[in-house]
Amino acid sequence: MDIELRQLRVFLTVASELHFSRAAVRLHVSQPALSQQIRTLEKALGTPLFDRTSRSTVLTPAGRVLLDAAPRVLFEAERAMARVGQAAEGADGLLVVGSVGTALASIAPRILRTVRARFPELQMEVSQHDTSAQIVALTDERLDVGLVRAAAPTTAVTVEELVAEPLLVVLPDDHPLARRDTVDAADLAGEPFVLWPRPLGPEFFDIITGYCRDHGFSPRIVAEGPDIETQLSLVAAGIGVSLQPSYYANLRPPGVEFRPLSGDVPTVALQVAWRRRDRSPAVGHFVEAARACAAAG
Structure with a gap:
């Protein structure tokens, strides 16, 4: 069976008019050409779709079934073609x-x-x-x-x-440095640190440790957390201080303070x-x- 979508649209026009001449006018084709298209469709389906006399045109039982099914077939076909186009354009x-x-x-x-x-x-x-x-x-x-x-x-x-933000120091809220408006990196030299494990982000880890070395010390890492929530909780518990991008300041849990660092501060992209x-x-x-x-x- 080889049926084209165009044939279904022609069929629906004739079925809505139940008059071949009026349907031909709507479709901008000659009546003989329209009749030929319907005959081709009927041949493909193996059954008449219309009973035609000189006085009237009516749908056969098979025609009534196709009248019910054809709109759904056309809708799904058009939807599929639209989605194919959308997928090709990255919209689906x-x-x-x-x-x-x-x-x-x-x-x-x-x-x-x-x-x-x-x-x-x-x-x-x-x-x-x-x-x-x-x-x-x-x-x-x-x-x-x-x-x-x-x-x-x-x-x-x-x-x-996309964007880059400076490092901030993260402190327990009862830490003496939390009372300052800004913190000097050198004042962190003796502090225990809570950081990300290096394998989770080597470049970010190296930014932090490089910043500390530029100020004369290597951070004494006493704890690591696999996520920011764990690290901030460790800071809140007084386990240590941390250096984090300022993006995280809006996640500040109770017991934690974020403070700017003075001087030239690296940014994290x-x-x-x-x-x-x-x-x-x-x-x-x-x-x-x-x-x-x-x-x-």
């Missing part, structure tokens, strides 16, 4: 997104909202991962795009800076990352939204 399908907690606490919600507003049919699966895990997942094609922190590009993955060879339009839309949100501040 599934985009798997990774994000560090820093981004989820700051720019990520705006990026996701922007993408969803422009492409409501594009499904996004978002999960939280540290930077190193995202770079590996992007390389292995388990993620399509990521929001990472202080990451170095690789042969497989490119990164682009939030970046968007994707595979160098990935030409997916959906990834491109996400990157464009990330750039726009970063530019808007």
Whole structure:
């Protein structure tokens, strides 16, 4: 059976008019050409669709069944073609997104909202991962795009800076330094530190330890936390102090104070990352939204 969508549309026009001449006028074709199209359709289906006499045209039982089914067939076909077009343009399908907690606490919600507003049919699966895990997942094609922190590009993955924020010192609220408006890095030389494990983000870890060494000391790391919530809880418990990007200041739990550092302070970049060879339009839309949100501040 070989039926074209055009034939179904012709059939529906004739069925609505029940008059071949009027249907031909609506379709801007000659009546003989219209009759031939209906005969071709009937031949493909193996049954008459209309009973035609010199005085009237009526649907056969088979014609009434097709009249019920044809609109649904056309709707689904047109919907499928639209979705194929949307997928080709990156407006449909599934985009798997990774994000560090820093981004989820700051720019990520705006990026996701922007993408969803422009492409409501594009499904996004978002999960939280540290930077190193995202770079590996992007390389292995388990993620399509990521929001990472202080990451170095690789042969497989490119990164682009979105925003950068300065480091702040995080202190227990009863710490003497918490009474100051700003803190000198040198005053942290004797303090115990709570930091991220280096494997979760080597570049970020090296920014912090390099900053401390520039001020004459190496941080005495007494505890590490796999996520920011754990680290802030350790600081609140008085286990140590920490250095964190200012993005996290809005997550301040009870018992913790964030203070600016004096002098020249390094910044920590939030970046968007994707595979160098990935030409997916959906990834491109996400990157464009990330750039726009970063530019808007």
